[in-house]
Amino acid sequence: MKSPGVCCMTPDRLLFELAEFFDYWKIRYAIVGSVASIAYGEPRMTNDVDFVVELKREHVTPLVAAFSAPDFYLSEPAIHSAIAKKFQFNIIDPAAGYKADIILSSDDDIHHSLLARRCRREIGEAAFAWLGSPEDIILGKLQYHKLGGSPKHIRDIAGILKISGAEIDRDYIAGWVDKLQLRTSWNEALAVVENSQE
Structure with a gap:
């Protein structure tokens, strides 16, 4: 090396x-x-x-x-x-x-x-x-958002969902969201994506 x-x-x-x-x-x-x-x-x-x-x-x-x-x-x-x-x-x-x-x-x-x-x-x-994986990056961003509330993490998640959405296993994310009590942040990210598509 x-x-x-x-x-x-x-x-x-x-x-x-x-x-x-x-x-x-x-x-x-x-x-x-x-x-x-x-x-x-x-x-x-x-x-x-x-x-x-x-x-x-x-x-x-x-x-x-x-x-x-x-x-x-x-x-x-x-x-x-x-x-x-x-x-x-x-x-x-x-x-x-x-x-x-x-x-x-x-x-x-x-x-x-x-x-x-x-x-x-x-x-x-x-x-x-x-x-x-994109799913694990999303989960990490959700954890940081829950801890600090920074909107940049929600923007990053929304960007992943918009660009790589077809390859993302949302069932995997949903399972961890419930275990880690990240539902509020996850719903916020999903809402950003939905609003951007209107």
Whole structure:
């Protein structure tokens, strides 16, 4: 595996380098968040790349070596803490201000389902990576909307439904919506799509 590039990092470039690292070390991951919603839905600007990752302690040393200072900011203690607590840590390109959120996969059913259903997709010219399925990206957006109420998550969901609606398993979403108590946010997203079609 080649070393990550050190000059003029774009969000896509950071995404590619991390996906390459995880693939090389056979670490299961799925790209989620706005980058994934853009892949399935409508384009918008984002400076963040989000991964759900099955990272283990033996991966810490090569990760720190691959994304080292001064080209990146990465805290080794933060990685160990995230692994222990099943939380998250950041990798930052300080020159460009781009950030990757590395979310440690938890032991709950939603993360198991997310990683089991991930899709290998083209994300750039001759570049492929594992993305969460459109259904799981929608569920993640619904969870964030429930927590914070930001309308951007509803817009992202509506964009996925408009662009990729034919391939989406709404029964799968509906089952999780009830389990996770996301019905209000889901109905709001559906209403946005319906209103846009009138």
